[in-house]
Every structure is written in structure tokens, then in C-alpha cells.
Amino acid sequence: MPRLGSHRRRLPEILRLLALAYPDAHCELDFQTPFELLVATVLSAQCTDRRVNMVTSRLFPRLTGPKSLVEMGVDRLAEEIRDVGLFRAKARALVSLSEDLIRLHGGQVPADRQALEALAGVGKKTASVVLANAFAIPALAVDTHVFRVSHRLGLASAKSPEKTAAELMEIVPPDDWISFHHQLIAHGRQVCHARSPACATCTLLPLCPDGRRRTASPAVR
DNA sequence: ATCCCGAGGG
DNA sequence: CCCTCTGGAT
Structure with a gap:
């Protein structure tokens, strides 16, 4: 069995195969404005995007901006979003967030990481x-999927999400960060599951050190 | 039982 | 670093 090269040699092929497998990978949260996306993303913690979209489809038609959430108040908002856990x-968080937006940014969502x-x-x-x-x-958000899949692929080795993001941004061209992020998430959801990854059907298997370990015949070890 | 594109606080 | 917050799907 041929050795896998360093990630620098494998990366272009990994990016190519991911783009091939998940050509339409994109953000699964429904939104019309930056503020709606911000709200939906806060709601998405520990919750499927599908459920977030069910809740926001009821909520967003009644929102004009952060002021609406402040006026709604924590208790009424909590009832509206109960299903997301x-x-x-x-x-x-959403009411405080809305107050911050009004106080610091005139109700607009800043397009700046620090802010x-x-x-x-x-x-x-x-x-x-x-x-x-x-x-x-x-931007390259490292969530649970990106962390797991990038480590299995041997593209990162850091123990924290922050350091993993730094490792990945070092080797992946910035223009590919967004699609790479969505593709790793799609792959993590559909194939590279946390518990038992579907290595047998994975198109990345030849390029994946962890997959080859998992699927290696016991006779050789 | 375990998982879902987390963040804040101790 | 660990805990908590939380409900629904599988």
C-alpha cells in the first residue's frame, strides 16, 4: 500500500474530490438579511438546521430588526423559540445581542470579526x-464536523478548534475557505460520521490516513 | 443513549 | 478545562 504524502501534496486532490462530491454545499440556514442569519446561527447551537428553519419561518416575518426582539422581550421570545432547545x-442572548447592535452599531450587523x-x-x-x-x-469556522473530518484527513492535528482553524487557514487558500467549510460539514453529516464513518463508500478514502487505518485488514497488523 | 454547524461562566 | 443550558430526532 503506497504511503500517503504530506497534506501539502494531498490537499489539492482533497479539495477537488470534495467539490466533486458536494458541488452545492452551502449554508443550510434560511435567511434574508445579515441580522436574520445572525439570529438563526445563535439558534442553531445544539440543534439541527431544519428545526431552526421551522422556528425562524414563524419568527422572521414578524421581525424588522433588532428593535423587534428587544420589544418582544426575553419571555415572549423564549416561547417563540422553545423548539430549538x-x-x-x-x-x-438574542435580546442582549439586539441591544448591543442598537447601542453600538445603529442596529446594523457589523461586517467585522472583532465587532x-x-x-x-x-x-x-x-x-x-x-x-x-x-x-x-x-472565514473558516471550525465546528464539530470540520474539526473531526479535518483531523481524520490528516489536515490538522491541534487539540482546540481555534488552533485547528489556524492550521487549516495556513494550508487552504482563502478563496476556498467558505466552500471548504461547507463541504467538510456536508461530508461530516453524510459520510464521515462521528461514531461509525462510512469509509466503505467514501470517495476520499484513498487520501485519508484515518480511513485507511480503519479499513486496513487486521492480517497486516 | 446519543447527536445536533455553541457560548459563557466557574 | 469542565459544566450548564434544552428539546426533538434517531
Whole structure:
């Protein structure tokens, strides 16, 4: 069995195969404005995008901007978003977030990482999603899928999501960050599952150190 | 039981 | 670093 080269040699092929397998990978959250995406992303913690979209399809028609959420208040908002789980914490975060937007940015969502991460309830992950999908600014959010899949592919070795993001941004061209992010998530959801990855059907198997380990015949070890 | 594109607080 | 917040799907 031939050895796998360094990631620098494998990366272009990995990017090519991912683009081939997931040509339409994109943000699965429904939104019309940066503010709607920000709200949807906060709601998406520990919850499927499908469920977030069910909740926001009821919520968004009644929102004009952050002012609407402040006026709605934590308790009423919590009832509206109950189905996404963590609803009290998320309602509190969304109202504080809306107050921050009004106070600091005239109710507009800033297209700037530092400003985004300074908002209540917005961390690196949420900031990256908003930058990439609302403003088309290259960002590489490392969520649970990106972390797991990039490690299995041997593209990253850091133990924290932040350091993993740094490793990936070092080797992936900025123009590919957004699509790479969506493709790794699609792959993580559909094939490279946390528990038992479907290596047998994975088109990346020849390029994946972990997959080859998993599928190697026991006789040779 | 375990998982879902997290963030804040201790 | 660990815990908590939370409900629905599988």
C-alpha cells in the first residue's frame, strides 16, 4: 500500500474530490438579511438546521430588526423559540445581542470579526458563519464536523478548534475557505460520521490516513 | 443513549 | 478545562 504524502501534496486532490462530491454545499440556514442569519446561527447551537428553519419561518416575518426582539422581550421570545432547545439562554442572548447592535452599531450587523465577537452570545463560530454567508468574507469556522473530518484527513492535528482553524487557514487558500467549510460539514453529516464513518463508500478514502487505518485488514497488523 | 454547524461562566 | 443550558430526532 503506497504511503500517503504530506497534506501539502494531498490537499489539492482533497479539495477537488470534495467539490466533486458536494458541488452545492452551502449554508443550510434560511435567511434574508445579515441580522436574520445572525439570529438563526445563535439558534442553531445544539440543534439541527431544519428545526431552526421551522422556528425562524414563524419568527422572521414578524421581525424588522433588532428593535423587534428587544420589544418582544426575553419571555415572549423564549416561547417563540422553545423548539430549538436551550431556549431561555438563547432568548436572553438574542435580546442582549439586539441591544448591543442598537447601542453600538445603529442596529446594523457589523461586517467585522472583532465587532461581531464583541456582541453578546456571539463567539468565533457564529462570527465566522455570518462573515462568510452574509458578507462573503473568507472565514473558516471550525465546528464539530470540520474539526473531526479535518483531523481524520490528516489536515490538522491541534487539540482546540481555534488552533485547528489556524492550521487549516495556513494550508487552504482563502478563496476556498467558505466552500471548504461547507463541504467538510456536508461530508461530516453524510459520510464521515462521528461514531461509525462510512469509509466503505467514501470517495476520499484513498487520501485519508484515518480511513485507511480503519479499513486496513487486521492480517497486516 | 446519543447527536445536533455553541457560548459563557466557574 | 469542565459544566450548564434544552428539546426533538434517531
